[in-house]
Amino acid sequence: MTKTITVLPGDGIGPEVTDAAVRVLKHIFDHSRTDVRFVEKRIGGAAIEADGTPLPQETIAQCRKSNAVLLGAVGGPKWAGMAAKMRPEQGLLGIRKALGLFANIRPARTFAPLIDASPLKASRVAGVDFVIVRELTGGLYFGKPSERRGPNHEQVVDTLAYSADEIERVVETAFQMAEKRRRKLTSVDKANVLESSRMWREIVNRVAKRHPDVAVTHALVDSTAMQLIACPAQFDVIVTENMFGDILSDEASMITGSLGMLPSASLRTDQLGLYEPVHGSAPDIAGRGVANPLATILSAAFLLRYSLDRAHEAGQIERAVDTVLARGYHTPDLKISGEALDTAGMTDQVITALDEAFTKEKGEMEA
Structure with a gap:
């Protein structure tokens, strides 16, 4: 049966980091030959601009019939002067309430x-x-x-x-x-x-x-x-x-x-969950291609673990992130030694580490 993941890119760097996470998820699903459909909808400031509300009913309806929801970020100074009920953050609060997501999981590692x-x-x-x-x-x-x-x-x-x-x-x-x-x-x-x-x-x-x-x-x-x-x-x-x-x-x-390293999950009693990075929309770097995608990629690992029962693949992503950091690759926000990469380059390195893990696993199975 085809699984459906709804993607809510949101505002600021949200579209950039969700695109990175979707690339990683598609790589995982292509490797396992799993049929998954991605559907994109609006939330937050992007929805205010296009639909006049931070949480369109169309977005709620699509999320409710999905297996999981991947969200980027909402908000920014552009909407700071709006009435409270119309601010982008109401989209996030609203979707949590509409989906009955009562438990937010925030790791610190x-x-x-x-x-x-x-x-x-x-x-x-x-x-x-x-x-x-x-x-x-x-x-x-x-x-x-x-x-x-x-x-x-x-x-x-x-x-x-x-x-x-x-x-x-x-x-x-x-x-x-x-x-x-x-x-x-x-x-x-x-x-x-x-x-x-x-x-x-x-x-x-x-x-x-x-x-x-x-x-x-x-x-x-x-x-x-x-x-x-x-x-x-x-x-x-x-x-x-x-x-x-x-x-x-x-x-x-x-x-x-x-903050660029921390994922989160919002869950309910069944397997539907909403997954998002802890960081905000970072409008000051939006569109520059330098946003750190790792928190969203790790949120995608949570998505695999909690909503799709794919703990093994979730672990593969988490280990791939560890591998990339151990090799010294990082985005400019991480003030560490090594080679600074842009968003796409960092995502490429995660996919490379995944391919190495796939190859090693295949060799162990054939041995």
Whole structure:
């Protein structure tokens, strides 16, 4: 049966990095003789320009009938002055909500050639490999509409709302992930202040009984923010609510030394997922052909693993990226020694490393 991947290039460097990831995916599928159809739709600022909305209904409909969605980036200063509901970022929030994607997976892993690019000491970031599982559809970002109160609107109210079911499903996802990793889970909240966090902690304790092999630690968000800098290697899987996860995952991204290296996945209970790089649209370098495609290529590896059940091919892509970096190839944003390449050249090197892996694997099978 033909699989369908919807591609949402978005804004800025989005079209450039998604094109790179699609090249890599097509190479994988051609090698395995898998029939996959790619369909491109608009989102974000590009959709505002063409359709008058950051999330056209046509885009939602296409994503809903796909096996997976690959997204580039949305936003840019061009749309900064628009009303909040019309900004490109509403397209991203909207597609997550429309597809029911409740768990955002953000890994933080150091790459040996990039350790010196981290703002932290090499001894502190060596061996860092953890995942933040962030709840995506509840909390402050999706509470009832904000209110401005008082005769001069000098007061404002935002609402943090969660249901028990919303919390339990993302916590269960995190436990399942921890079982496949090092079996350590840190649940992050603000239970000393917020009632929503106290309920969060109760539900984590309840779900933990279903996963006795996973060691659970409860941590306050402010303490966790400090520990991410003091000793990031201690973490395995971190699970937390929407806003806390938004902030902590951006903090964690800097540990690795470059936003251009970090993939992400947004998942639900079935296999449909949305995959995107952590970085933004970088309008200052858009169209110059120098954007780092590796975060999007690694997001494509996530797509293979979580939506298409192709863990082997996902691993091949991840190892190919490691190989390319070990050989000293990099894009200009990575301040390391070696040979700087443009977007297309970096993608070529990943494909070359994949071909080498294919050849080696074939030789081992024939031996």
